[in-house]
Amino acid sequence: MTEFTAKIILTDIEGTTTSISFVKDKLFPYAKENTKDYLKETWLSNETNEIVRELLDLPEFEAYTKEVSKVANESLDVSTVDAFVKYLIDKDLKLGPLKRLQGLVWEKGYESGDLKGHVYPDVPEAFKRWTEAGLRLAIYSSGSIKAQQLLFGQTELGNLLPYISGHFDTTSGHKQEQQSYVNIAKALGEDPCNILFLTDVVKEAEAARKAGYQTAILARPGNAPLTDDDKTQYTVVSDFESLAISLKQTT
Ligand SMILES: CSCCC(=O)C(=O)COP(=O)(O)O
Numbered sequence: 016m017t018e019f020t021a022k023i024i025l026t027d028i029e030g031t032t033t034s035i036s037f038v039k040d041k042l043f044p045y046a047k048e049n050t051k052d053y054l055k056e057t058w059l060s061n062e063t064n065e066i067v068r069e070l071l072d073l074p075e076f077e078a079y080t081k082e083v084s085k086v087a088n089e090s091l092d093v094s095t096v097d098a099f100v101k102y103l104i105d106k107d108l109k110l111g112p113l114k115r116l117q118g119l120v121w122e123k124g125y126e127s128g129d130l131k132g133h134v135y136p137d138v139p140e141a142f143k144r145w146t147e148a149g150l151r152l153a154i155y156s157s158g159s160i161k162a163q164q165l166l167f168g169q170t171e172l173g174n175l176l177p178y179i180s181g182h183f184d185t186t187s188g189h190k191q192e193q194q195s196y197v198n199i200a201k202a203l204g205e206d207p208c209n210i211l212f213l214t215d216v217v218k219e220a221e222a223a224r225k226a227g228y229q230t231a232i233l234a235r236p237g238n239a240p241l242t243d244d245d246k247t248q249y250t251v252v253s254d255f256e257s258l259a260i261s262l263k264q265t266t
């Protein structure tokens with residue numbers, strides 16, 4: 016059992032609360048299959064218009080047009096945007112407009128019951144235990160805030176949103192950048208040393224640690240393997256049951 020004392024727990028989703036395979040084998044294919052219809056239905060809305068403009072402004076769009084020999088300024092149609100979105104999903108790029116669009120597309124899947132959020136069995140109990148101990152719980156994921164709320168609102172193990180008091184996505188900055196964690200601590204109104212960040216990605220833990228956070232790395236089944244050096248540099252646990260986190264008392 017690894018012991019921590021903190022006031023806030025900030026947790027990642029994919030590879031930490033939720034399996035990587037749920038994201039890669041369920042959420043991403045759903046987005047690939049349903050983006051075209053979503054774009055057709057909402058093409059004239061301001062929100063879709065804004066997302067499409069942001070997508071086409073990405074440097075990746077130029078690279079994509081070169082790869083598929085398309086002329087960039089001939090490209091403002093549903094099929095091209097859909098094909099570009101599929102290309103970005105295949106590359107698993109954590110880009111703001113892509114993540115925003117995915118959240119909107121997944122909403123239908125959750126509404127129809129085609130999607131149910133996956134969380135590991137130890138997650139609901141840990142969320143309950145931590146919040147009952149007086150700790151605050153927040154999420155930081157590359158998935159949009161809307162996508163986070165959909166996933167935790169409708170997991171296979173029930174609605175976990177009542178435990179969560181903050182959501183952060185890439186609008187706070189990218190997950191491997193120290194400044195993002197500074198921004199989040201500021202938004203939470205807490206000294207970084209009182210925040211414990213849980214993730215599966217060493218570079219994210221490194222960025223959080225540089226910002227003054229406590230960190231622990233989750234080694235869930237299917238996560239990327241950790242090196243011996245990672246294991247000596249960071250606390251590594253296989254699940255949330257292995258973490259004993261108590262509330263830091265204010266002096
Ligand atoms: C909100 S769940 C969607 C997961 C997702 O799109 C993603 O990119 C996961 O990244 P994370 O930062 O949670 O590892």
Ligand SMILES: [Mg+2]
Nearest residue numbers: 027029030215
């Ligand atoms: Mg992750």
